[in-house]
Amino acid sequence: MTQHRPIDDESIDAQLAVALLQAVAPATPPAGLRPRVLERVRADVWRPAPAMAGIEVRTLHHDAAAGMVSFLLRAQPGASLPAHVHHADEECVVLEGEFTLGEHTLRAGDFELGRKGERHPVAMTATGVTVYLRGAVEDYPFAVAA
Numbered sequence: 001m002t003q004h005r006p007i008d009d010e011s012i013d014a015q016l017a018v019a020l021l022q023a024v025a026p027a028t029p030p031a032g033l034r035p036r037v038l039e040r041v042r043a044d045v046w047r048p049a050p051a052m053a054g055i056e057v058r059t060l061h062h063d064a065a066a067g068m069v070s071f072l073l074r075a076q077p078g079a080s081l082p083a084h085v086h087h088a089d090e091e092c093v094v095l096e097g098e099f100t101l102g103e104h105t106l107r108a109g110d111f112e113l114g115r116k117g118e119r120h121p122v123a124m125t126a127t128g129v130t131v132y133l134r135g136a137v138e139d140y141p142f143a144v145a146a
Contacts, residue, residue: 054079
């Protein structure tokens, strides 16, 4: 996975964080894990996102106390999400396809961290995409299961 933003958390020294990351041996997932996970993602129940053509969501966890939601988002080719300001740190992992945020394209396996207060540009996909997102309910109210 790729993190596209530098570590700027003051709770840990940046050099120490890099040393810790470099000390971790890469892990190879068990053979066949990715296809099994993607098959399960495809088989589960998806809900259309209101007023967003070509976008479906599947809520994984809603933490009402923290105002956060974890969910899968599946978008058809040509679909887009509107620009917004992050109300909390947002995590995005692309599971399959490509997702373009402004002029930055994320591909399967890429990780994007959007910091609280940052503006999120229009996000769109030309190929279709499935992503895992964890963000503020205020940013993604449609992701909270009804």
